[in-house]
Amino acid sequence: MKRVSTESKEEVTKKSKLSSSNNILQLDHDVDKISKLRKEEKNANDLKPRVPPPLHVKNAPVFYPTEMEFKDPFTYLESIYARAEKFGICKVVPPSNWRPPFSIDPDKLKFYPRIQPLYLLEARRRLWDTFHNKLRQFWSMYLLKIKYPVTIGDMEVDLSELNYARMEITMVAGSLKEISTDEWKRVATQLKFDLKLANDLRDLYETLILPMDTFTARINEKVNKHVQAQKKLSKSSPRRRKTMAGSRKSPKETMNNTTISSDRDPGDFNFYQTTTAFVDNNFCSTCKIYPGRDDIIACMVCKANFHTSCVKSYQFTTSFLCSSPTFTCTGCGSYQAYNDPLLTFGFKDYLKKFSLTDFGDYADIYKKMYFGVDNPAEVPERKTENEFWRLVLGYHEYASVLYGTDLHSKNVGSGFPVKKLNTKGKVVIHEQSDELTEYKESGWNLNNLPISNSSVLRHIGNNVSGMILPWIYVGMVFSAFCWHVEDHFTPSINYLHFGETKTWYGIPGSQAEDVDQRIREYAPALFILTPDVLHNLNTMIHPSEFTKVGIKVSRVDQRAGEFVITFPRAYHGGFNQGFNCAEAVNFATSKWIPFGFESIGHYMNAKRNHVFSHEELLFKMGSNPSLLGLEEAKEIYFQLSIFIREQGSLESDLKKLGVKSRSRVIFEEIEDDDDRTCFSCARTMFFSMISCSCRSNQAPNMKQSCPDHFRTLCRCALAKRQFKYRYTLRELVDFDVKLFSRIIELAYKTTLPAIDTTQFVNVATTVD
Numbered sequence: 001m002k003r004v005s006t007e008s009k010e011e012v013t014k015k016s017k018l019s020s021s022n023n024i025l026q027l028d029h030d031v032d033k034i035s036k037l038r039k040e041e042k043n044a045n046d047l048k049p050r051v052p053p054p055l056h057v058k059n060a061p062v063f064y065p066t067e068m069e070f071k072d073p074f075t076y077l078e079s080i081y082a083r084a085e086k087f088g089i090c091k092v093v094p095p096s097n098w099r100p101p102f103s104i105d106p107d108k109l110k111f112y113p114r115i116q117p118l119y120l121l122e123a124r125r126r127l128w129d130t131f132h133n134k135l136r137q138f139w140s141m142y143l144l145k146i147k148y149p150v151t152i153g154d155m156e157v158d159l160s161e162l163n164y165a166r167m168e169i170t171m172v173a174g175s176l177k178e179i180s181t182d183e184w185k186r187v188a189t190q191l192k193f194d195l196k197l198a199n200d201l202r203d204l205y206e207t208l209i210l211p212m213d214t215f216t217a218r219i220n221e222k223v224n225k226h227v228q229a230q231k232k233l234s235k236s237s238p239r240r241r242k243t244m245a246g247s248r249k250s251p252k253e254t255m256n257n258t259t260i261s262s263d264r265d266p267g268d269f270n271f272y273q274t275t276t277a278f279v280d281n282n283f284c285s286t287c288k289i290y291p292g293r294d295d296i297i298a299c300m301v302c303k304a305n306f307h308t309s310c311v312k313s314y315q316f317t318t319s320f321l322c323s324s325p326t327f328t329c330t331g332c333g334s335y336q337a338y339n340d341p342l343l344t345f346g347f348k349d350y351l352k353k354f355s356l357t358d359f360g361d362y363a364d365i366y367k368k369m370y371f372g373v374d375n376p377a378e379v380p381e382r383k384t385e386n387e388f389w390r391l392v393l394g395y396h397e398y399a400s401v402l403y404g405t406d407l408h409s410k411n412v413g414s415g416f417p418v419k420k421l422n423t424k425g426k427v428v429i430h431e432q433s434d435e436l437t438e439y440k441e442s443g444w445n446l447n448n449l450p451i452s453n454s455s456v457l458r459h460i461g462n463n464v465s466g467m468i469l470p471w472i473y474v475g476m477v478f479s480a481f482c483w484h485v486e487d488h489f490t491p492s493i494n495y496l497h498f499g500e501t502k503t504w505y506g507i508p509g510s511q512a513e514d515v516d517q518r519i520r521e522y523a524p525a526l527f528i529l530t531p532d533v534l535h536n537l538n539t540m541i542h543p544s545e546f547t548k549v550g551i552k553v554s555r556v557d558q559r560a561g562e563f564v565i566t567f568p569r570a571y572h573g574g575f576n577q578g579f580n581c582a583e584a585v586n587f588a589t590s591k592w593i594p595f596g597f598e599s600i601g602h603y604m605n606a607k608r609n610h611v612f613s614h615e616e617l618l619f620k621m622g623s624n625p626s627l628l629g630l631e632e633a634k635e636i637y638f639q640l641s642i643f644i645r646e647q648g649s650l651e652s653d654l655k656k657l658g659v660k661s662r663s664r665v666i667f668e669e670i671e672d673d674d675d676r677t678c679f680s681c682a683r684t685m686f687f688s689m690i691s692c693s694c695r696s697n698q699a700p701n702m703k704q705s706c707p708d709h710f711r712t713l714c715r716c717a718l719a720k721r722q723f724k725y726r727y728t729l730r731e732l733v734d735f736d737v738k739l740f741s742r743i744i745e746l747a748y749k750t751t752l753p754a755i756d757t758t759q760f761v762n763v764a765t766t767v768d
Helices: 006-010 012-019 034-044 073-087 123-140 159-173 181-190 195-208 210-233 251-256 330-338 356-371 381-393 437-441 456-460 509-522 524-529 590-606 614-622 630-657 729-749
Strands: 025-027 089-092 114-117 144-146 296-298 305-307 400-408 471-475 480-484 492-499 502-507 554-558 563-566 571-576 580-586 661-664 688-691 722-725
Touching (some): 123 210, 123 509, 123 524, 159 195, 356 400, 356 471, 456 614, 502 509, 509 524, 614 729
Antiparallel strands (some): 400 471, 471 580, 480 571, 502 571, 688 722
């Protein structure tokens, strides 16, 4: 195999030399080549399983409470916790006489659904598909295409596997471009090739993939510099809960915020700018001469005009997202094609706004046509389930569906009857009774559950959407909610108001670490490219990939009028069998508190924004120790003691460093959580934070640090840091003593064996 020099990869005039390298690259003058390329790739890399593997999952438990048991949700959930928690999920079927009416006008509920490309949900398939599309786009700019199958000797080579195997070794070696011969042998071993072929694999990579990597790095370097410059000028938006891998913005907002500038040299691959600029369509952007001829083409992104004679051949690109060839100028096309789609993958909004009625009609027609039936409800559930996994796992099947997800009940209304509010937004206490009073006041009403006296989330004190306020979900056949754990590892409850079945899969929280490890082993390159992939709600993996390594997976079918409960840190995911409407919210009992504490470390390691401050929640709960039970008080005391010791250590360090600037701040009154977010780990601070005057012109979430990262906040002398605190150390110690006294009091009053008080070291004895 002939190796390609660095110069030959960068000079377009030598592309014929590339095409002669074992005939791997061929000149391609056929503009309409998408279907041909896909057909060649399918024949050469037919990785599609004809039948999805068996699920090998157990049925999750189903509970049927009596009318008496159903009165108090927290008492009932406590009674089934031990039996259900080990499955991760369970189903609760209310008594037959409990049927709250759906309280939203279907014609007034309007929303932009998300587009879900099923062929990009599965982890490995997304890696394969995005890589090959990216590689195709790169070589099409040079009017070259790859001849499939790509072989070394008699063995076919999957280029995506070659690339990601090289990437894994590269990360270990610490080099972005070159790895040694011995490391190429490791790549050959991983791909199950003879070690003698290691050099051939290296040559293949340098011929086909390295030119694209070099080009991508150059483009991204320019883009990153521009993005960093823009961050300093940007204003942060209010904190909101993370959603399904995309922001909830209208299509108009998205388009207006991503206008491409045409003030650039069309032949310059190195320049891309994401700022709004006026495009003068009266002139050719290359020769600056008034067109005056018919041979004019326009860039599909920035709408700039070009003479066909002024456009270089390699500027013609064909987008794999379009059914017909399009022209994209180099400045736009380079960034769109080579800004890694894995890093920005998410579910985009559909351009059409649906009412609930219209979406139901669309969903029913889609399912009827797909399965060839007159009644969508007559399709067997197991058949739909098999077809869903076949579409997710099957290569070269490009099916997409729509999903109305993350619809705020505050904006579109709740499906449950709700109590009336006065002009100040407070509940009208003496509301006139009606036939819906039972449902308005029911503890199982998802508007009441998170803020009831038994839910610790009532102490958050603000309306965190999706956790305190429910969200509405409108599904159609195959629309999916991918594997994920709830925010802060909280449990959740989902009620299906009406429609076809929603199929769930669950894994107990006790095996969450095993799930994390399995996903890393299953698609390691995905974690290299997107380290926070487990938080993005956009990745599906077949349950058999978990069960084969001993992870317990359960499933349950949720039908209209039924609840599904997920437990702390339980992984869960699933899909919809057809048109339906569900409502979901988070809640938490005292059993969740240890999981919430555990989530802090995970969020800090992933640099993920917290939805709320865990320290603030604990402090508010501990402020009324008389309301706490023994186990609850013990857990709160244990966790708060850690934070108070951290505060004492911080004050001691700052005193030694000579920090004199101190001020009290009421953190819970700060409207935007970004103003109390650590620049390094994204922790939401409550007891204290450190800032520096030199950071005043930074974005809000880059101005301050937590106690763990104040030394790296900036390059100024440490003595110039500014210390902001919520409570003095003496106030925290007094608080801690009161909580400890409550534990001792409860220990002597309870009939349980006396607790060993030596495990609770009073902070007052350790803090000066």
